[in-house]
Amino acid sequence: MSNWKWQEGEYEVVRTCTWSPPGEHPVGWSVLLYIKDGKLHHVEGDRKNPLTQGRVSIKFLELPAYNNSPERIIYPMKRDPKFRGDNSKWERITWDEAYDMIEKETRRVQKEYGPESIMTFIGTGRDLWHTVPKITFSAFESPNFNYPHNGWSCYGPRSSICVYVLGAGYPELDYATAFPEKRYDDPDYTLSKVALVVGKNPLVSNPDGLFGHALVDMMKRGTELIIVDPRATWLASRAKYFLQLRPGTDAALYLSMCNVIIDEDLYDHEFCDNWIYGFNEFAERCREYKPDVAAAITGVNADLIREAARYWATNKPGSMTWGLAVDQKCNGIQTATLVLLLCAITGNLDVPGGVLLGASDREAPTSWWGWDELDPEIQAKRIGAAEYPAVSTACSTTQPDMAMDAIMTDKPYPIKMTFTMSSNPIACPVADPQMVSKAMLRPDFNVFADLVMTPSAAAYGDLFLPVASSGEKDGLVGTHYGALTLFVAACVKGVQTGECKSDDEIMLDLGWRLNPSKFPWKDLHEFLTWELNGYGIEGTFDDLVNSETGFVTPPYEYEKYAYGLQTWNGEPGFGTPSGKVEAYCQRFVEWGDDALPYYEEPPYSPVSTPDLFEKYPFVLTTGARSWSYFHSEQRHIERLRDLDPWPTAEMNPADAERLGLKDGDWVYLTNMFGKCRQMLKVTPIVKPGVIMAKHGWWYPEKGPDDGGAGPFGVWDANINQLVPHNCYGKLGFGTPFKCMICNVEKAEGGPDFEPAWPKTNNYLEFCN
CATH class of the missing domain: 3.40.228.10 (Dimethylsulfoxide Reductase, domain 2)
Known part of the structure; x- marks a missing residue:
């Protein structure tokens, strides 16, 4: 019997390691996929994996519902830019037609404006975070790879400190x-x-x-x-x-x-x-x-x-x-x-x-992959690099706030084409998302690669590329994107849904189309073998798949700094x-900052803005994780949604009693920047005077066409409307998503709908 694939009664069973999508950053639950009649039927944890030992996140137990959802878009689609926001105008096309459109627009923008006028966006960091930078630097030949989270406020400060203060991996x-x-x-x-x-x-x-x-x-x-x-x-x-x-x-x-x-x-x-x-x-x-x-x-x-x-x-x-x-x-x-x-x-x-x-000898692809292939004159045009060298030295991206300003203002030059993979900007990572939504109407051509129609794609997308999910792709998962490789595991394709392709496949297809000399691999498995060897692991991708466990734990060396294993020159x-x-x-x-670490009061707080705090007398923190969701993903999955049906704002009982509010009330959260509506959860786990609001919320059942509440009701629910754009630290990092101020007022009621199953917005109709 195969180590990775076998027959078990009526089911074909495939052993794999999960990796986004759906979400959870690169941990990699080892699971068994039970497949019947070509579709994923159910998922079990793999008890033979000594790290996960059969445990698995509920997000992946619901993988069949995710993969087989009628909300999946499983064929490429296009929409004329003049119809942005009108979601009846999408039409199915072939992959060749989609790539033709991308190639045509890429060549036009490169010729008329320069390659720097193409900007890419990444979100959840699928496939070890190397696909989008490689597409940016080697296929589009642009310096503007963008993570659109204001102040690079996820992983960026911590990873950069590892470079500047530690000179070591994560x-x-x-x-x-x-x-x-x-x-x-x-x-x-x-x-x-x-x-x-x-x-x-x-x-x-x-x-x-x-x-x-x-x-x-x-x-x-x-x-x-x-x-x-x-x-x-x-x-x-x-x-x-x-x-x-x-x-x-x-x-x-x-x-x-x-x-x-x-x-x-x-x-x-x-x-x-x-x-x-x-x-x-x-x-x-x-x-x-x-x-x-x-x-x-x-x-x-x-x-x-x-x-x-x-x-x-x-x-x-x-x-x-x-x-x-x-x-x-x-x-x-x-x-x-x-x-x-x-x-x-x-x-x-x-x-x-x-x-x-992590050690300093990693040779596998990183988010800088392809950067050295750019002409120095093009590299110098990366937005925000000169102004914030702390960002540009440690990160291969633009400074996110400045990048969005460039789209809005055409300064220092216009952005005419965007490519977004694994990101849903106006529902999750960006501050002031309504401003961002307006800004993203300005480029001539916006491409999305995703699994379902998101508020962002609905609002301003022109081309939609359908992405394979976990269980539908071959790939690799490595902890901390390789910055600290505790293990590397094989993601094994068990099923094919429609014409969906993995991020790596899309990367290679675009590379072979646009700049083939920078993409020398003849197929996906040859590329995955090259990537695996970059982690110092011998053999081929197929060898890893067919191994006893399907994953490798490289040997770990302690006290590397004492033995010359933490420096590039081999010195202790x-x-x-x-x-x-x-x-x-x-x-x-x-770079103009204090050499020593210091405390700085948040820009909006009881101490720094006491007058404002009288009007907005709660400290607002956002983004506590949910068992059901990864950021803005999975709101369309019935059982996950049943566990966590509405965006909630947590309040201490003493505060609720003082304001005459009770558990289950719908409330408006407001401040000087914006407003949203969430359901109140009264709980003693939060400090008095603090509001903990959920992030990433939108309503798939609400409908995609923009109205007063935005596509899929995103303006009604999104807490990021209370967070300001262009509010970040001296070095270009950090935005106060977790330390704002707000007021809480009782709303007349909640949304005028209930979660509906099955959904009414079936995008398969666009694919017929």
């Missing part, structure tokens, strides 16, 4: 991935005594390189938790220390914890003396944030700050995992720096049971100018 919790056979029981594995969980709810999100259940496994074996979060999550309720802070004040908390550790001589002298640059200057900065000072800023009790800091410093090894909340504030770069320094000064970096770090140290972890970051000085 940090992650040590949960025994290097010991796949015995895992936690391997005698060579060291269990973390404490895990610091920062701005993240991994049981729900399972992000990037961490299966959330791993924390529970470690807790059962004795690992204690320190949780930093404005919400009392399930993990927080079981933590040794729960630091429930005011949203946006994290940097003050970490400065204070570092102050306690240094002031009480609890830091790792050997590591600090040998491997931290600017430690003494950093210690002076920390002395400005005694626990009483931090308590007044954060709302966390001063004694609790002291106790948590002492526990972190004296219970080694300690590991850490951090999340999006670190990034989504104007002070995100500084916050991320301080989290790393909290790990560094206690000697917890890259030690057994400590914080894992970290890949920074000083060769050390930089508490005093020399690059920041060059």
Whole structure:
């Protein structure tokens, strides 16, 4: 019987590893696909995988409903740009016709305006985040690859800090991935005594390189938790220390914890003396944030700050995992720096049971893939690169806010063509989405590659390319996009739906059409083999598919900095100018910022804008993860929607009683930038004075044609309308998605519809 495909009664069974779409960043649940009559029938977790052990996210248990949904668009479609917003005008075409349109528009724009007038957009980061940059740089030959999340407020600040402060790959919790056979029981594995969980709810999100259940496994074996979060999550309720802070004040908390550790001589002298640059200057900065000072800023009790800091410093090894909340504030770069320094000064970096770090020898494709092929004159035209070198040095993208301004104003030059893959901008990542929707009407030609008609595609799309989902494609999944490769696994195609193609297939097709010399692979499997070998893994993609488990865990080396494995020149140290972890970051000085990490009050808060706060007297934080959804995906799946049917705003019972509101009321959330409507959830898990609003909401059953509530009702539900465009940190990173202010008012009622199954907006009618 095959290792990856076999017959089991009436079902053909295919073993694969999941990867977006549908969402969840690159973790890769190992699953078995049960296929009947050419369609995916049901999904089970693969118990033979030693990392997932049969566990699987509910999002992938509902993969049959997702893949077989009547809302899927399974053939290419086009619409004349003059009919944007009129969704009765879509018509089915062939792939050749679609590629002809793209090739024609690409050549026209390149000739009339220059290749820089083509801009691409990426969202959820499917297929290891390399497809869209390669299309941008090598096929379109443009420098303008764009992640349209204002202030690059997801992963960008954390990843950049790894470059500037650590000179190492992405940090992650040590949960025994290097010991796949015995895992936690391997005698060579060291269990973390404490895990610091920062701005993240991994049981729900399972992000990037961490299966959330791993924390529970470690807790059962004795690992204690320190949780930093404005919400009392399930993990927080079981933590040794729960630091429930005011949203946006994290940097003050970490400065204070570092102050306690240094002031009480609890830091790792050997590591600090040998491997931290600017430690003494950093210690002076920390002395400005005694626990009483931090308590007044954060709302966390001063004694609790002291106790948590002492526990972190004296219970080694300690590991850490951090999340999006670190990034989504104007002070995100500084916050991320301080989290790393909290790990560094206690000697917890890259030690057994400590914080894992990626090495510097990765050769697999990255988001810079193809950049070096561009002419330097074209590279110099990347939007925002000169103004924000901190963004352009670490990231291969434009500065997102400036890129959107360029579309709106034609400055520094017009953007005439866009290509959007795996992003739904006006429903999820962008601030001021109504402005963005208007801006995106300006390009001559807008292409979308996705699975269903989204509000963004409905509002301004001209060409729609149908994308294969998980279970419908061959590919690779690697944790942290390869920046910390805990494992690499094979995604195996089990079924074909319509004419859908994977992101990698679309990338290769466009490359062969537009610039074939930069796409030398004869087929997808040859490309996947090349990519696999770039991770240092021998053999072919088919070898990986046919292996016993379908995945590989590369050997992990601890303390790489001591053995020359963390630098490009092979010398001991970290890949920074000083060769050390930089508490005093020399690059920041060059770019006009403070070399030392600091706290900065959010731009709209009880402290920075007290007059506005009188009118909008709640601190607003957004984006808590849902078991059902990944950002704006999956609202059309019945059982997932039944679990989480409406956008909700969480409020503390004391606040609800004071305002005369009750659980289940519909409310308007308003501030000086915008308004949306959500259902109130009264719960003690949020701090008094804080509102936690869900993000990414739209209503597939509402209908695509733009009305007062926007396509699919997106303007009614989208919390990002309360977040300003062009509000980010000094280095170009971080927008306050998680630390705004708002008011709450009772609405007369909720939406004038109920979730409808099956859906009324069946896009298959456009494909007949």
